[in-house]
Amino acid sequence: MAVDMSMPVLVVDDYKTMIRIITNLLKQLGFENIEDAADGKEAFAKMQNNNYGLVISDWNMEPMTGYELLREVRADDKLKATPFIMVTAESKTENVIAAKKAGVNNYIVKPFNAATLKGKITAVLGEF
Amino acid sequence: MVAAPTEVADKVKGAITSLKESNVRDRPLVEVLELSHQLADAMKFFFGSLDQTIQGEFKYIADFISKAKDEISDLCPNEISGERIPGASLELDAVVKDTEEATETIMTEAETLMCAEIDDPAAYKEQVDAAMMRMIEACSFQDLTGQRVNKVVTTLRHIEERVSAFSEALGVQDNAREETAEEKRDREQLLNGPAIDGPEVAQDDIDALFGDAGDDVNQDDIDALFD
Numbered sequence: 370m371a372v373d374m375s376m377p378v379l380v381v382d383d384y385k386t387m388i389r390i391i392t393n394l395l396k397q398l399g400f401e402n403i404e405d406a407a408d409g410k411e412a413f414a415k416m417q418n419n420n421y422g423l424v425i426s427d428w429n430m431e432p433m434t435g436y437e438l439l440r441e442v443r444a445d446d447k448l449k450a451t452p453f454i455m456v457t458a459e460s461k462t463e464n465v466i467a468a469k470k471a472g473v474n475n476y477i478v479k480p481f482n483a484a485t486l487k488g489k490i491t492a493v494l495g496e497f
Numbered sequence: 498m499v500a501a502p503t504e505v506a507d508k509v510k511g512a513i514t515s516l517k518e519s520n521v522r523d524r525p526l527v528e529v530l531e532l533s534h535q536l537a538d539a540m541k542f543f544f545g546s547l548d549q550t551i552q553g554e555f556k557y558i559a560d561f562i563s564k565a566k567d568e569i570s571d572l573c574p575n576e577i578s579g580e581r582i583p584g585a586s587l588e589l590d591a592v593v594k595d596t597e598e599a600t601e602t603i604m605t606e607a608e609t610l611m612c613a614e615i616d617d618p619a620a621y622k623e624q625v626d627a628a629m630m631r632m633i634e635a636c637s638f639q640d641l642t643g644q645r646v647n648k649v650v651t652t653l654r655h656i657e658e659r660v661s662a663f664s665e666a667l668g669v670q671d672n673a674r675e676e677t678a679e680e681k682r683d684r685e686q687l688l689n690g691p692a693i694d695g696p697e698v699a700q701d702d703i704d705a706l707f708g709d710a711g712d713d714v715n716q717d718d719i720d721a722l723f724d
Contacts, residue, residue, distance in 0.1 A: 386600050393608065434686045460696030461689050465703055476703050478696040485700065492707065 372497035376422030377402045381412040381438065382456075383430040387479075391425060391456065394483050398490070399497065409433030413441050416448055423494065428457035428464065436468065443472040452493045456481065506541035513537060568666045572659045585652040588645040595645075599638040606632050 378400050380391045388405045395403050406412035410433040412426065426435035435455055442448045455468050458479045468476055475489040513534045606628040615621045
């Protein structure tokens with residue numbers, strides 16, 4: 370099934386520059402409807418009112434981390450099926466395993482490039 | 498004022514001597530007086546040595562305090578808290594500001610080019626050349642931030658050397674301390690931050706873990722990450 374490029378995508382990061390980088394890369398890949406949030410709490414609130422087709426989240430944020438957001442999302446009946454990619458500088462084995470166990474769909478370590486982002490989105494959503 | 502123990506012993510001894518000199522004939526009393534005399538001598542010796550021990554202890558404590566005071570002065574705590582740390586903090590603020598400004602410039606130039614009209618190749622080339630030049634100029638921040646970071650590193654080394662010397666001179670041992678709320682959160686949320694010299698687990702190893710069709714992490718996947 371083809372990926373709907375008009376579906377809303379939520380980018381969550383506390384660094385505006387990183388939001389800008391990911392947003393630009395997503396636009397280059399053809400995604401048209403990109404929103405952002407500065408931390409897990411803001412993201413979770415936005416997710417209550419929008420049906421996002423993909424969430425791309427950083428890990429280390431205040432007051433709610435991306436890891437907490439992931440667990441909240443997976444525990445929420447309405448949101449638990451939302452594809453979730455973690456993009457983070459947290460590269461310890463314990464982080465990757467914890468995220469995988471919490472139900473993350475894919476994991477990208479920073480710094481990353483456009484090809485890596487595209488590859489992981491394809492792995493999660495299918496070819497586009 | 499309370500008399501010193503050795504002074505008391507001297508008084509007791511004096512009293513016994515004067516009793517002995519008063520021509521006491523009663524034999525048992527003479528023996529008691531002799532024993533009392535010896536006891537007073539022993540008391541004087543005991544309290545005398547005790548005085549010297551206490552005096553020695555006080556001298557040791559006074560020397561230690563004096564040495565600690567000298568070491569604290571050598572530490573230059575006022576200079577560290579009043580000049581070096583605020584200076585380092587300002588340098589780091591400037592690093593953040595410089596990198597933000599450079600990133601903003603480069604990103605804006607790139608975004609502008611991505612949206613540029615390419616109908617007129619000559620005008621487009623001129624626009625690209627100008628944008629590239631501004632991006633190159635913006636990269637000059639790296640030289641400045643490098644110098645600023647070096648200053649901060651120098652300050653940290655200075656503090657490290659002073660604190661180490663202070664700790665060594667006074668024979669300080671680290672006490673066990675309670676975890677702060679911030680440290681607890683970092684531990685619970687697995688917040689380790691970026692690793693030195695690149696990611697601890699390579700993207701390829703992570704990809705191998707996520708290549709599995711199953712949702713659960715199996716032991717082989719975990720083992721692969723530790724290889």
